Amino acid sequence: MQAFILSVGDELALGQTIDTNSAWISQQLAAVGCDILGHQTIGDSQAMIETSIKHWAAQTDVLIISGGIGPTEDDLTRQSLAAVLGTGLERNEAWLAHMTAHFTSRGRTMPERNVVQAMIPRGATMIWNTAGTAAGIRATLGKCEVFSTPGVPREMKTMFTRDVLPWVAERSGGAVILQTKLHTFGLGESAIGEKLGALMDRSRNPSVGTTVANGLVSLRVNARCSNLAEGQKQLDETVVACRAAIGDMIFGQGEDTLESVVLGLLGAKEKPITVATAESCTGGWLAKMLTDLPGSSRYFQQGWVTYTNESKMAQLGVKEETLATHGAVSQPTVAEMAVGARQRAGTDYALSISGIAGPDGGTPDKPVGTVCFGLAHAGGVVTRTFGMFGDRDMVRDRSAKMALTMLRFHLLGKPLPF
Amino acid sequence: MQAFILSVGDELALGQTIDTNSAWISQQLAAVGCDILGHQTIGDSQAMIETSIKHWAAQTDVLIISGGIGPTEDDLTRQSLAAVLGTGLERNEAWLAHMTAHFTSRGRTMPERNVVQAMIPRGATMIWNTAGTAAGIRATLGKCEVFSTPGVPREMKTMFTRDVLPWVAERSGGAVILQTKLHTFGLGESAIGEKLGALMDRSRNPSVGTTVANGLVSLRVNARCSNLAEGQKQLDETVVACRAAIGDMIFGQGEDTLESVVLGLLGAKEKPITVATAESCTGGWLAKMLTDLPGSSRYFQQGWVTYTNESKMAQLGVKEETLATHGAVSQPTVAEMAVGARQRAGTDYALSISGIAGPDGGTPDKPVGTVCFGLAHAGGVVTRTFGMFGDRDMVRDRSAKMALTMLRFHLLGKPLPF
Numbered sequence: 001m002q003a004f005i006l007s008v009g010d011e012l013a014l015g016q017t018i019d020t021n022s023a024w025i026s027q028q029l030a031a032v033g034c035d036i037l038g039h040q041t042i043g044d045s046q047a048m049i050e051t052s053i054k055h056w057a058a059q060t061d062v063l064i065i066s067g068g069i070g071p072t073e074d075d076l077t078r079q080s081l082a083a084v085l086g087t088g089l090e091r092n093e094a095w096l097a098h099m100t101a102h103f104t105s106r107g108r109t110m111p112e113r114n115v116v117q118a119m120i121p122r123g124a125t126m127i128w129n130t131a132g133t134a135a136g137i138r139a140t141l142g143k144c145e146v147f148s149t150p151g152v153p154r155e156m157k158t159m160f161t162r163d164v165l166p167w168v169a170e171r172s173g174g175a176v177i178l179q180t181k182l183h184t185f186g187l188g189e190s191a192i193g194e195k196l197g198a199l200m201d202r203s204r205n206p207s208v209g210t211t212v213a214n215g216l217v218s219l220r221v222n223a224r225c226s227n228l229a230e231g232q233k234q235l236d237e238t239v240v241a242c243r244a245a246i247g248d249m250i251f252g253q254g255e256d257t258l259e260s261v262v263l264g265l266l267g268a269k270e271k272p273i274t275v276a277t278a279e280s281c282t283g284g285w286l287a288k289m290l291t292d293l294p295g296s297s298r299y300f301q302q303g304w305v306t307y308t309n310e311s312k313m314a315q316l317g318v319k320e321e322t323l324a325t326h327g328a329v330s331q332p333t334v335a336e337m338a339v340g341a342r343q344r345a346g347t348d349y350a351l352s353i354s355g356i357a358g359p360d361g362g363t364p365d366k367p368v369g370t371v372c373f374g375l376a377h378a379g380g381v382v383t384r385t386f387g388m389f390g391d392r393d394m395v396r397d398r399s400a401k402m403a404l405t406m407l408r409f410h411l412l413g414k415p416l417p418f
Numbered sequence: 419m420q421a422f423i424l425s426v427g428d429e430l431a432l433g434q435t436i437d438t439n440s441a442w443i444s445q446q447l448a449a450v451g452c453d454i455l456g457h458q459t460i461g462d463s464q465a466m467i468e469t470s471i472k473h474w475a476a477q478t479d480v481l482i483i484s485g486g487i488g489p490t491e492d493d494l495t496r497q498s499l500a501a502v503l504g505t506g507l508e509r510n511e512a513w514l515a516h517m518t519a520h521f522t523s524r525g526r527t528m529p530e531r532n533v534v535q536a537m538i539p540r541g542a543t544m545i546w547n548t549a550g551t552a553a554g555i556r557a558t559l560g561k562c563e564v565f566s567t568p569g570v571p572r573e574m575k576t577m578f579t580r581d582v583l584p585w586v587a588e589r590s591g592g593a594v595i596l597q598t599k600l601h602t603f604g605l606g607e608s609a610i611g612e613k614l615g616a617l618m619d620r621s622r623n624p625s626v627g628t629t630v631a632n633g634l635v636s637l638r639v640n641a642r643c644s645n646l647a648e649g650q651k652q653l654d655e656t657v658v659a660c661r662a663a664i665g666d667m668i669f670g671q672g673e674d675t676l677e678s679v680v681l682g683l684l685g686a687k688e689k690p691i692t693v694a695t696a697e698s699c700t701g702g703w704l705a706k707m708l709t710d711l712p713g714s715s716r717y718f719q720q721g722w723v724t725y726t727n728e729s730k731m732a733q734l735g736v737k738e739e740t741l742a743t744h745g746a747v748s749q750p751t752v753a754e755m756a757v758g759a760r761q762r763a764g765t766d767y768a769l770s771i772s773g774i775a776g777p778d779g780g781t782p783d784k785p786v787g788t789v790c791f792g793l794a795h796a797g798g799v800v801t802r803t804f805g806m807f808g809d810r811d812m813v814r815d816r817s818a819k820m821a822l823t824m825l826r827f828h829l830l831g832k833p834l835p836f
Contacts, residue, residue, distance in 0.1 A: 011629050011638055013454045015444030016597070018436065022459065026433030036431045038466065041440065042456035044620070044627065052456075071608035073618040074627045105785065106805030113608040131809070152630055154812075277702075277723070283709025284695075284702030287723040291701025294777050294810055296725075302733065303723035305695070305705040311720035311763070315733075345729065359712050392712055 001172045002035040004056040006042070006049075008067035008077055009151055013043035021066040021156055028160065032169035033176040034062070044068065049080035057084070057144035062168055064160075067151030069134040071113045077148050078137060082121035085139055089119040092126045095135045102133065131158040138163075178206075178231045182219040182242055184249045185258060185401050186418060192217050195245045199238070206238040215398045216258075219246075248414055251405070259289050262404050265411040266299040275407065276345035277303035278316055278337040280328065280354040281371065286400040302345050306337070316340035329354050331372050331383035338374030338381050349410075350376040351403045355388070357395045371399045375406050382406070384416065419590045420453040422474040424460070424467075426485035426495055427569055431461035439484045439574055446578065451593030451642070452480070452586050462486065467498035475502075475562040480586055482578075485569030487552040489531045495566050496555060500539035503557055507537040510544045513553045520551065549576040556581075593644045596624075596653045600637040600660055602667045603676055603819050604836060610635050613663045617656070624656040633816045634676070637664075666832055669823070677707050680822050683829040684717040693825065694763035695721035696734055696755040698746065698772035699789065704818040720763050724755070734758030747772050749790050749801035756792030756799050767828075768794045769821045773806070775813045789817045793824050800824070802834065 005025050011017040022039035029036060037060050042048045049068065056063050068077030082089045096118035103110040117133050120126050127136030127147070132155040137148040147164045149156045184192060189212050193200060196219070199208045206223035221238050225231025243250055252261045266273045277287045277300075287303035290296055304315050309328055312318040317340040318333055326332045334352040342350035355371025362368035369388045374381055386402060388395045409416050423443050429435040440457035447454060455478050460466045467486065474481050486495030500507045514536035521528040535551050538544050545554030545565070550573040555566040565582045567574045602610060607630050611618060614637070617626045624641035639656050643649025661668055670679045684691045695705045695718075705721035708714055722733050727746055730736040735758040736751055744750045752770040760768035773789025780786035787806045792799055804820060806813045827834050 009629075010625075010627050010640075012441070013444060013456050014448050014595075014597075014640070015441035015446075015454070016599075016638065017629065017631075018438055018441045019457075020436055023430070023433035023436045026431060028433075030432050036433070036461065038431055038458055038460035038470075039437075040456055040458040043454065048456065070628075070630070072611035072628050073620060106787065106807070108805070111606065111608040111612055113612050279702075281709075282706075283714070283718070284697075284705030284721055284723065287702030288700070288706050288814075291699075291723075291725065291814075292811070294775075296701070300701070301726045302729035303702055303725075305702065305709075305721035305723070307709065307715055307721075308719045314762075315720065344732075357712075393710070396706075396709075 001033075001061045001168065002037050003029050003062040003064060003168065004037045004060040005039040006052055006056065006063060006065045007039065007151070008042055008044065008049055008065060010043045010074065012041045012067070021151065021153055024153070024157065025064055025066070025160060028165055029168060031177050031179055032165065033172040034168050044074040044076055046076045046080050046083070049076055050084050053080060053084045053141070053146065057141040057146060060144055063141075063144055063146045064164065065146065065148045066156050069117065069136070069148060069150055071111070071117050071133070078119060078121065081124070081137060081139060081146065081148060084141065085121050085123065087122035090122045091115075092118045092120045092135065095120075095126055099133050127159055127163050129155055129159055130162070131155040136163065176225060176228060176231065178223045178225065178228075178235050180221050180235060180239060180254055182221070182239065182246070182250050183252045183256060183258075184217045184219070184246060185215065185251060185405055187217060187249050189217050192219070192246065196242065197245070199241055199245065206234050208238065208242060215394065215401060248409070248412065249417065251408060258401055258404050258408070259292050262408050262411070263290075263293055263296060263299060265408060272298045273349065273411070274299055274301055274345075274347040276301060276341045276347040276350040278341035278350060278352040279303065279305050280307060280312070280337075281357040282353045282396050282400050283307065285396055286351060286353060286403050289400050289404065301347055304341060312337060316344070327366070329356055329366055329370060329372055331374070331385060334372040334374035335376075335381045335383050338376035342376040348378065349407065351407060352376075353399050353403055355395065355399055357392045359392060369395050371395065371402070373399075373403055373406055375403075375410060377410065382410070382416075384418075386418070419451075419479045419586065420455050421447050421480040421482060421586065422455045422478040423457040424470055424474065424481060424483045425457065425569070426460055426462065426467060426483060428461045428492065430459045430485070439569070439571055442571070442575065443482055443484070443578060446583055447586060448595045448597075450583065450587040451590040451595055451644070462492040462494055464494045464498050464501070467494055468502050471498060471502045471559070471564065475559040475564060478562055481559075481562055481564045482582065483564065483566045484574050487535065487554070487566060487568055489529070489535050489551070496537060496539065499542070499555060499557060499564065499566060502559065503539050503541065505540035508540045509533075510536045510538045510553065513538075513544055517551050545577060545581050547573060547577055548580070549573040554581065591644065593642065594646060594649060596641045596643065596649045598639050598653060598657060598672055600639065600657065600664070600668045601670045601674060601676075602635045602637070602664060603633065603669060603823055605635060605667055607635050610637070610664065614660065615663070617659055617663060624652050626656065626660060633812065633819055665835075666827070666830065667835065669826060676819055676822050676826075677710050680708075680826050680829070681711055681714060681717060683826060690716045691767065691829070692717055692719055692763075692765040694719060694759045694765040694768040696759035696768060696770040697721065697723050698725060698730070698755075699775040700771045700814050700818050701725065703814055704769060704771060704821050707818050707822065719765055722759060730755060734762070745784070747774055747784055747788060747790055749792070749803060752790040752792035753794075753799045753801050756794035760794040766796065767825060769825055770794075771817050771821055773813065773817055775810045775817075777810060787813050789813065789820070791817075791821055791824055793828060795828065800828070800834070802836070804836070
């Protein structure tokens with residue numbers, strides 16, 4: 001089975017937005033053994049969309065389109081598809097009712113313009129959108145199955161995963177690529193590469209590659225196989241070998257995030273372990289991460305963002321003398337922040353962060369990127385200072401992740417590896 | 419003059435690498451007034467490359483290819499181009515000598531494999547590569563000029579800027595595309611579309627389109643012109659017309675973000691205006707946004723993340739009676755949170771948020787997505803309740819943006835439009 005992917009949108013064709021949908025869709029399709037003929041990006045021109053649909057539908061088994069099904073004038077995919085099919089558009093009453101109810105439930109009236117999003121080419125099938133108002137469309141063009149999905153990545157991914165991928169997977173049969181990812185935080189890509197050694201040989205199957213994103217280094221393990229059970233066995237063996245090489249720096253696998261893993265550890269015992277936060281340079285980012293997942297209120301109860309010295313003293317009981325002697329970015333200060341937060345919140349743990357996120361505020365002693373971390377627990381308080389790489393955004397993001405990592409190692413009962 | 423862009427590489431077709439070259443090339447071409455027909459990404463297959471070159475060369479004036487001219491087995495663009503031209507490859511002695519000297523000067527012998535990079539289709543022109551060993555190729559196919567450039571972004575950009583863009587610019591007849599973006603928050607894409615009306619006509623120049631990203635609806639305004647001054651005037655007029663249609667819901671233009679605009683307003687007067695935050699469901703996200711930009715410590719001093727009822731009472735002075743009577747997600751509660759935070763922080767303003775981010779916790783009265791907002795100021799406190807669309811992540815992100823929007827309107831001295 002072979003697929004082609006079409007992205008529609010002026011902002012993509014003109015290069016104002018980089019198309020990430022096509023790469024994502026390709027990865028998903030390849031993972032279930034579907035060949036990729038290629039991608040194409042075109043602007044919001046009905047003539048061009050029609051030509052492309054006709055052209056690619058004649059050459060592939062599956063054509064995935066993303067974009068052009070919003071409610072505005074420049075959304076032309078559904079009209080183009082109807083034209084190529086040689087049918088008109090008809091109103092899908094189920095979707096219209098769903099959209100109307102969606103707006104009503106939020107106390108709003110659906111704008112007239114949204115009605116067009118319930119228009120589906122006659123003979124085509126509406127695909128449910130559980131993340132937005134743009135219904136998808138599935139239509140048959142000769143021997144090609146066409147799937148029209150939203151351009152908004154979140155909506156496209158939800159719809160694709162639920163209603164497109166299973167259809168393709170079922171028909172792709174044969175060779176499959178099994179894949180998984182192992183995630184690390186705290187080591188650079190080259191250090192990970194050195195530890196992996198021969199596991200990264202390009203000719204190896206399963207193959208092991210590394211990808212860096214948002215400060216995490218992830219190991220991509222791909223097993224190409226014709227027998228599912230055999231492939232899974234090989235994949236598992238390679239995962240074991242990777243874990244042996246990297247150790248506890250691997251915090252999770254697959255869909256795991258640092259946040260989900262830490263929350264899992266906090267909830268692993270009968271009585272939830274609770275945590276509070278006291279942040280300076282991260283400005284609430286750590287608390288945000290700890291509350292990103294549903295159910296986080298069992299573990300996270302309160303946090304402070306104490307950006308000024310005055311608020312560190314007033315809210316957390318940091319001593320004026322400590323700030324005067326050691327400065328706001330110091331291990332004594334984060335120690336008092338963590339201990340103060342833990343006492344006031346009455347939690348099992350408290351994490352504190354104070355640092356210089358930049359671009360200004362650095363000194364020869366404490367350059368931009370210098371960040372101090374505290375972890376208060378029943379037995380005392382642990383502190384660390386690290387030099388974080390990157391710009392303001394990176395320093396803040398990595399700092400929040402470092403605090404979570406300190407907590408993770410503590411919850412595992414392992415010494416901090418740095 | 420119209421161009422099409424072809425990217426070649428298995429890693430791109432399979433989605434392992436996101437193609438950024440096409441977007442970059444498009445922007446460059448558009449800026450000199452060249453129309454973009456679209457982009458296509460294909461794998462390292464000679465048959466496919468030949469087909470695509472033939473197909474697009476017949477339909478455009480310029481075809482830009484990136485990728486497939488490296489020294490390895492899977493680099494097949496030059497062979498494909500020669501096949502389509504119907505000529506063989508011949509060795510370009512100048513490039514061979516350059517490559518050989520390049521290696522010699524570094525004390526190395528040129529690997530035999532690199533010789534293929536001096537092979538150019540007979541009748542085509544070699545394009546100098548000042549950043550690597552892959553020579554570019556320029557060839558004429560009927561009425562189309564084909565430029566083959568490296569896939570490595572840095573090499574491609576150097577070659578494109580030096581030898582391709584000037585050629586296109588000269589022939590685009592001075593026509594240029596000027597562009598800008600206007601950003602809104604708080605209205606849906608369809609509501610924006612309705613307000614814009616005829617401004618969004620597909621045949622209009624300057625054209626106006628809309629793009630949605632992270633809850634913001636942005637208006638893309640593109641002016642196609644042959645005279646720069648005239649084009650800028652038309653662009654400005656359309657921007658004025660868009661602003662008239664949408665009003666204060668437009669918070670910024672170009673590189674502006676909601677955060678940067680609000681910070682700008684806080685710093686607009688001689689004495690910085692200060693703000694504190696009191697968050698429940700957003701868990702620190704609002705504070706994070708307010709501290710995303712350097713210099714934010716002038717305006718933002720402290721914030722509270724009060725996830726539990728107990729912390730709302732202990733840290734912010736919310737009354738037990740208020741929580742018991744109205745619940746944590748209520749306008750009386752966010753009013754007390756905002757007033758409490760403002761008093762304790764001693765700031766000019768305080769923003770508060772309490773809501774049901776989901777997926778659990780909704781009730782018939784207060785479904786998931788119900789979020790209450792408070793804004794305390796010297797003259798009192800304003801509160802609002804909104805139904806936010808989307809999943810947990812979206813509800814939290816949109817809520818933080820809504821709080822910033824409330825503050826923005828207040829700082830502008832305008833009534834909240836919702």
